[in-house]
Structure formats: structure tokens, C-alpha cells
Amino acid sequence: MLIKNQHQQLNWTKNHGLIPAIIQHAESGEVLMLGHMNKESIIKTEQTKHITFFSRSKNRLWTKGEKSGNILKLINWYSDCDQDALLIFALPHGPTCHNNTSSCFHPGIAELSFLHQLENIISSKKNISSYLPNTSYTSHLYASGVKRIAQKVGEEGLETALAAISCCNTKELINEASDLIYHLLVLLQHKSLNFNAIIKELKIRNNNNKLNQ
Template sequence: MTIDFNKNNGLVPAIIQDATSYKVLMLGYMNEEALKTTLETNLVTFFSRTKQRLWTKGEESGNVLNLVSMKLDCDNDTLLIMVDPQGSTCHTGSDTCWNEDNSSNYGFLSKLEGIINDRKINPSNEDSYVASLFSEGINKIAQKVGEEAIEVVIEAKDSNDDLFLNESADLLFHFLILLQAKEFQLENVVQVLHKRHN
């Protein structure tokens, strides 16, 4: 990497992102020496503008940032550093410097999980299909997952892509309901896949 350290008095911004959850954890600054130390030790090291010295994240707290990968932006003056954080990142004790939980987010699927959970704990809407499934119990929910799985298999053998995708969406939707009926979330399944991958 050819990094342009000249634009900001020898410093470049370093955006720190969790390599697993993809959550942005913090922003720091690096000079050439901090970059060299990071690459040599695999522990993310910054140049502290306040202390005017190198500062390895976690040198006092033990909450280090293990280097996973590093990318340079198109202007060669900003780093994106993927890390495996050990403990909280912010000095306040928060997971991130924006006071957010460092939990995985699966975009719309996470939003859908939230809606399903709301229907589970607040089943007041009599028209809610999800609430009705929860009221019928685990056997009914598991049965629906089985039915949708069979329909996906049937459509996979045909050539109608729209039907296949719609049945796949039905299967995924009912699977998310089943997970919550069993007190789990998509993240629990992803963790199992990560372990198998490793």
C-alpha cells in the first residue's frame, strides 16, 4: 500500500470495523510508525493526538483490537481496518464509540426478526398471522416449516423462478418464526456456521 501521509500533517484516519459483525467500532489516526507497529504486532496501534505518542488500543484496559485485514481507500489517505475486538472498544465501556451494541445485523432479516418478536410478546392484534402461529404452539410452527420446505423442493425441480423464490421466502419467514419459538435468533445459526467454517 502506498499511503499518502502528507495531507493531514503525517496522519491518516483509520476506520475500525468488526470483521465478524461489520459494525463500525471507532475512528482513530495513524502515522507511519503506528502503521508499522500495527503490522508487526497485529495489534491496532494509533497515534494519539492528545498524548502525542503511539497508543496501542487496550494497552491499559486489555481490550485490544486484533488486526484481521486492512484496506486503503481510493484517495490513498484513509484506512479501513477489520479487527477481532477483545472486549469493549470505547473508553466509556461501550462496544462502539457511538454507544451501540456490537451485534451482527442482517439488514432486513434483522428487522423482520424484530417484527416477529414483537408479534410474539405483544399478540394483541387478532389479525396477525404470526401471533396466531405462536398461539397455536411449536407443533404448528414446525409443521408450517416442513410444509414450506417441501414446497421449495417441488418448485426447485420446476422452471418457474418466481414460484421458487416465493416459496423460498415463505420457508425463510417460517424458519425465523420457528427460531423465535425455540428462543433463538438467526445469529445463533450463523455462529454455528462460523464454528464449522473455522
């Protein structure tokens, strides 16, 4: 993490006063865009927590979303081993790209990042389930209530275990595990949680195990 005023230690001479900055979604891991920063834009980003670049075409500071409202909220940032590039974790408010896509590199996305997209889809179904319960299976689940959702998680967990024991190929196990994860995501969203909460808990347990070794 860049501590206050650590930007003074960055290698500003290599790229004539500019540092390339890779912006990555803090939750999904999706790479959102690439920009350039100078000392002034880093200071403004520190102050406002809204990622600000130096625009080479406009020849001025440019805060992402200053016109569209699609800002990038700073979560954390790191410099590379040579101190001449930045990796910035951010939470976007709206599409990052001017083409109205989540990333300027669309459709390039890592497989694991789709999990975050799926959570957003599931969450949108939760919001409409109260008045349109039959528009989709997910909406129907939410309209059925938490007991039914929890029951489905239990059923799919058992079917996944049975598939692992009895199947001669992996296809059935993949299918059942997919059903299990989907229903688990529905349950978590029902309780206003997301999969990142699970990942954070696993990281804590992993760190505790390292301390106890």
C-alpha cells in the same frame, strides 16, 4: 489488502502525517471506532497485529487496550481510492469504547450486524445449559440435545415453506422465517459453528459460478 511496506504509498501530506482509520468488526461488520495512524503506528500494528494509533491528545503511539486489555486484533486493512484513509477489519477483545459498549458509535448498528450479537447471546445460553437447563428456551433446547434441535430446524423449515405458499400477507412468512433462522443458529452453535461459515461457503460457490460462466 495492504501488503508489507505499502504504507509508504499512502498520502501522508494531506493530513500532516496522519491517516484516519475506520475500524470495523471483521465478522459482524459493526463500525467500532475512528482513530488516526502515522507511519510508526502502522509499522507497530504490522509487527504486533494489535491495532496501534497515534494519539493526538497524548502525542504518542497508543495501542488500543494497552491498559484495559480490550485490544483490537488486526485481520485485514485496505486504503481508499485516494490513498488517504484506511478501512481496518479487526476482532475486538472486549468492549471497544471506554463507555463499555461494543462501538464508539453505539447504539448505531446496521440491521445485519445484530445477527452476530444474537449468535453471542445464543452461545452464552449454550454455556449455561448444562447446569441451568430451564432458565430460557434456548438453554432448554441445548439441554434437549442435537436431535431435538435438528428436529426443530426441520419443523420450522416446513412451516416457513407452507407460510410462503398459503399466506396472503408477509407477516406470517417473516415470523416463520425468523423461527427457522433462530433454530438454525442454535444448531450451528451446538456444532461450534457460526453463520460466517455459511457466508464463506456461499462466497466460494459464487466465485466458482463466476469462473464457470
